[in-house]
Amino acid sequence: MSKKLHVLFITYGYPNDINDVKYSFFREQAESLSELGVKVGVLSSKLTSFLKPFQTTLLPKINYNTENNLNVVRCSWNKWVPFHEKYKINILKYISLLGFKKYIKKNGIPDLIHNHSLVYSGFITENLSERYKVPFLITEHNSGFYYEEYNSLLNDISRICNKSRICLAVSSNLRLLLNKKIDKSPDWKIHHNLVSEIFFDQKINKQPKNKFTFIGIGNLINEKNFKLLISSFYNFNKIYPNSFLKIIGNGKEFKKLTSLSEKLKILSSVSFLGQLSRIKTMKELNDSHVFISSSNYETFGIVSAEALALGKVVISTDNMGSSDILNKSVSITVPTNDEVEMTNAMINIYKNYEKYDPILIRKYAVGKFSPKIITSELILKYKQILDKR
Template identity: 35%
Template sequence: MNILIIPSWYSTKDNPTNGSFFREQAHALKEGGNNVIVAFVEVRLFSKINKKERVEVIDDNGVKTYRIIQGKFPKTGNVGTAIAFRQGLKKIYREIIKSEKIDTVHLHSCIWGGIGGAYMAKKLKVPFVITEHSSYYGRFKVNFIESQLIKYTLKKSDKVISVSSYLKGIVSKYYKDDIIIIPNMVDCNEFLSQKVNTKNTCDKFTFLSLCYLKKNKGVDILIKAFSKYFNDENVELIVAGDGPERVNLEKLAVELGVSDKVKFKGALSRSEVKKEMSNCNVFALASRFETFGVVLIEALASGKPVISTRNGGANDIVNDFNGILVEVDNIDELGEKMYYMYKNYNNYDSYRIRKDCINKYSKEVIIKELSQIYNDINSKELVNKEIY
């Protein structure tokens, strides 16, 4: 199968890990025997583009990637970005048709790449699949024009996928046909921990939280809960990631007297993420809103129990034997459950946690589900062509 993947956000020079799960899925599809091509438009203000826009073609370890930097006008918001994205894809289309055969277009998220993805599928005359990931629908007020673009894109699709049941409920406001749930994947072999066991043998008990440090991630609540319930114990909290709230969070740790117990690691490479997951005891996520929660399944793949807020995406992931869910912004409930996990850590079976993760989120499982969708819609397309 020849699959063209269009991610609404992707790695850039300024943000090399952006959209890393899109890239990992593209490579997993290739490993599954498909020919995978990526088309991405990096949208910037016209004033921040120094050279003439042109399509670059990059060989990303066997995944051919078409990229272009496309300008947009200031103060045009998401609509301006969507229009610019479409303009960039028009230019990529003119290059793709010279040498590529495409069977299916798979768009990731409507919010920016939507109308461009629909354009590409129409021009190529192939089925159009959409996977929705974006938290924009739930966190912000979608204006009238944005809602029309979203509805238009979804209507043009042959299959719509949501990464969680919570997000499915939100997307269903814009799309009344069937929406199926296929979660994000994790390469479980990459997160094989050297400490997958049922006993706590660490000198210091470690909670790990990994996220982009912005207000929505609730790291302030996590630090407050930690400081209230872990004053004297030999326990530490590792906060990995960077972002606009880092300075405020570091000040908060000082004010609460836990700066010696709360360690900020900054942005991590993928290899560093795996190492931190392997070394921690429990993974904690205090987000106020998530459409999924890739970091949670990465922790589970490492055999680690998790504690998370009921933030939407986590609701599908956390169960009775792999962790605990707590209410958003509830400092005491979060602190009490963290303390419970600290005292009862040996009751969590790392092997069972990891096995359950493999059965639900491994790349082999997810690629099999996606491949079935591609085959089904292409078979349907072929039948329709024969009829008409």
């Protein structure tokens, strides 16, 4: 019997429990690999502000748990020197080394390290790879490259990329951006995120056209541009008063967005539901007619793909990530920050709602984002790396 492939994910975050939606795509990818026979571990490291007294500790915290057949190590400590990148990187490398030693004591050294996002997991991965002679690959998800947040680290990032056996980007436009931004970068390949099986297993719920409901999901921050969604819905609601908008998520724009809804006198038609669990979010999405992504930029746009898996038609801005997910048979794409075109798309879908077949929309999503397809492709990449070792 052949030895089980052993892969360690190194991530910049990981869900705290089953209801935690943040970083859920890391967990779902790891679980999918495990279901296909790969031994998977996760090493996640973060620093917290020393200004948060209940999170302040004199020594690093290294917690090891087994969660749904995954061996997960969470490392954390305080960021005692704010705004100092080199210090932050060195502390993350230090606590991650402690976590890695704890991991290999129980599981042995992995065959392969899979780094998810260069900042700051790439620095951790490089350190562990060189110390323990373990090959690694990179999958990049981070929108920070688009917003030029990491320019001071680009030389280091270039060095790390050139040590990676394969560099993967979650969308074609992110791939182009990384090839352009990172000097002497190896040629990035595309590997999409998967959609969790729970979305494909959910019964399709095509709502009757009365009480027509749009839904937006995401952090309430400027980059997600919920202002565009609310303003466009206001225009739509004036024409079709028996319509509703649900918004799921928290963030610093909450007060501005609720004030805008109040100013436009549509608060009775707009529901701010806050941050919901994965299951509750899926239910709200399934009980809606149309999912709308109004973002200025997305590296992939996982919620659009999840909406398709539920058979929902999607309206999305042309936000870089959408081009890999959507086509005209399942969606309408509009320019970013264009209220007129967004409103027209909402009207268009309302008028033609019966023409969108949820079964065909789900079939489209299965062919592009099902766990078995995406994960089988990833395992093949793992084997190609190890065969060349």
